[in-house]
Ligand SMILES: O=C(O)CCC(=O)C1=CC=C[C@@H](O)[C@@H]1C(=O)O
């Protein structure tokens with residue numbers, strides 16, 4: 001951004017919240033976030049707790065740019081089609097979890113969860129296909145958990161369910177590139193998420209021919225304008241996804257999706273449905289398979305109800321302070 005807002009101003013506008021999830025996701029049952037009452041918009045600073053300060057500071061850059069300045073790129077759409085996101089829940093909870101998303105034609109299924117087997121994935125994906133019917137789209141996300149042979153084996157086994165794409169089947173860029181060669185004839189596209197989001201060089205995937213499309217998240221990529229620049233340079237189709245944000249973080253994702261020149265896939269921005277509560281009186285939950293592109297403001301009651309305990313609030317304020325120092329340096 002042109003000028004970083006001073007730390008004392010940012011802290012004076014910060015509210016630390018802890019939002020309960022409907023179901024465990026990424027190993028947590030509460031999503032903690034710092035909400036910033038910025039002069040342009042409410043924004044959200046919520047890097048996952050295990051991320052170091054260097055990585056988290058990119059998320060702060062995104063939050064400050066969203067809250068403090070207007071994007072220079074015009075919006076191209078007013079609503080964003082979204083997918084339902086299915087965590088690795090037991091089979092008997094698949095239908096009720098999906099029901100929270102309303103009418104979504106696309107479901108992203110988490111696979112390769114620690115402690116589970118390929119048989120568990122086959123059963124879960126089969127149940128989703130049964131519930132969606134033949135027209136629905138199913139994409140998978142392995143979060144890099146398979147090695148190359150496991151990924152090839154799993155995709156060959158799961159391909160019978162007609163897959164839209166498989167997100168981050170393996171952890172490394174060279175593995176993704178080799179996997180694409182191995183499964184070329186199957187016609188199952190490969191999407192890169194962590195290889196873009198957590199990489200020092202988010203364009204390495206495109207250069208290596210390691211993915212058919214990119215999954216992009218506004219916060220870890222440093223904000224809307226930087227994410228748009230990465231997509232333009234990569235020259236690959238992109239899907240915008242959330243970082244399990246509150247509705248305020250989702251609003252930034254929707255603003256990014258609204259500005260992509262090309263948007264052919266439903267976006268992973270329906271995740272307010274996985275929250276048991278939200279920071280606004282008017283959550284950005286999917287309606288008829290889409291979310292609106294609109295500002296979202298925190299609600300005073302919600303800020304009181306969801307306030308983080310003092311030790312966690314102090315932890316987040318210190319983290320924000322260190323990240324701010326990194327951005328100022
Ligand atoms: O893409 C979606 O459908 C929803 C978002 C989502 O799946 C994720 C959000 C946050 C962290 C990640 O582990 C996960 C992902 O890997 O894409």
Ligand SMILES: [Mg+2]
Pocket residue numbers: 141143167168193194215
């Ligand atoms: Mg992913």
